[in-house]
Amino acid sequence: MAEIQVRNVSKDFLDASGKPFHAIRDISFTWVKGENISFTGESGSGKSTMARLLIGLERPTSGEILLDGENIARWSYGQWRNHRTKIQAVFQDATGSLNRRLSVGHNLEEALRNLTKLSSGERKQRILELMDLTATSRKLLYTPTKNLSGGEQRRVALLRALAVRPDYLILDELTSGLDLISQKAIREVLEAYHREYRCSYFLITHDMKFAYRLSQCIYELESGQIVNIGQSNIDINSQERK
Numbered sequence: 001m002a003e004i005q006v007r008n009v010s011k012d013f014l015d016a017s018g019k020p021f022h023a024i025r026d027i028s029f030t031w032v033k034g035e036n037i038s039f040t041g042e043s044g045s046g047k048s049t050m051a052r053l054l055i056g057l058e059r060p061t062s063g064e065i066l067l068d069g070e071n072i073a074r075w076s077y078g079q080w081r082n083h084r085t086k087i088q089a090v091f092q093d094a095t096g097s098l099n100r101r102l103s104v105g106h107n108l109e110e111a112l113r114n115l116t117k118l119s120s121g122e123r124k125q126r127i128l129e130l131m132d133l134t135a136t137s138r139k140l141l142y143t144p145t146k147n148l149s150g151g152e153q154r155r156v157a158l159l160r161a162l163a164v165r166p167d168y169l170i171l172d173e174l175t176s177g178l179d180l181i182s183q184k185a186i187r188e189v190l191e192a193y194h195r196e197y198r199c200s201y202f203l204i205t206h207d208m209k210f211a212y213r214l215s216q217c218i219y220e221l222e223s224g225q226i227v228n229i230g231q232s233n234i235d236i237n238s239q240e241r242k
């Protein structure tokens with residue numbers, strides 16, 4: 001079965017006085033392709049570190065992370081580059097992944113040019129399809145990225161990651177700090193996209209309603225350990241399209 005298996009992963013950092021501490025402490029879980037999971041927990045509990053481990057921005061101090069049986073914790077930069085269409089991530093500071101000098105359309109196009117082998121025509125087609133699927137106005141494509149509000153920038157960073165059609169997508173507090181309308185807009189983009197492509201989300205969120213609505217399993221972290229696992233019986237795939 002296609003899945004990501006996190007097995008006994010720990011990640012140590014040095015604290016301010018130079019002493020090692022466990023940011024992640026012996027965590028194991030399975031993220032099955034097609035399923036969504038959520039991580040929640042207080043600030044500093046290790047959520048972003050887990051996300052960074054999954055996308056290869058950090059390496060575990062011990063343990064392994066298997067993607068379809070391959071230990072991605074050992075992948076080189078080159079191996080990661082070749083798998084960028086498998087796993088994508090959008091971090092809280094979404095603007096970091098966008099080029100502010102380019103229009104939204106150019107930003108999406110650039111991601112596809114760098115990460116896929118699509119022709120110019122196919123890239124345009126893919127972007128238009130994505131705009132329609134996610135009910136995003138095509139007018140947005142011509143807007144300079146620097147003119148967008150915070151909520152719109154997060155939405156564009158999300159679209160940029162979705163355009164690549166990853167199998168797995170990590171979303172680190174994507175809706176935190178946004179107004180309710182922007183939060184709902186992002187949730188609807190995620191729901192529509194998941195229904196169409198069965199992309200698997202790893203959601204880091206404090207919004208439990210959002211977590212239970214979108215994911216099957218909700219893990220609560222405390223001091224780098226899983227202290228609680230919640231199950232949702234809401235089936236996102238059977239929810240009606242709005």
Ligand code: ADP
Nearest residue numbers: 013014023041042043044045046047048049050
């Ligand atoms: P969360 O996302 O749940 O708020 P983080 O994963 O960002 O938590 O951080 C977990 C702990 O690890 C925190 O104590 C944080 O200060 C520490 N930490 C994260 N990254 C580093 C780093 N590169 N070096 C040292 N400490 C770090």
Ligand code: MG
Nearest residue numbers: 047048049172
């Ligand atoms: Mg964080």
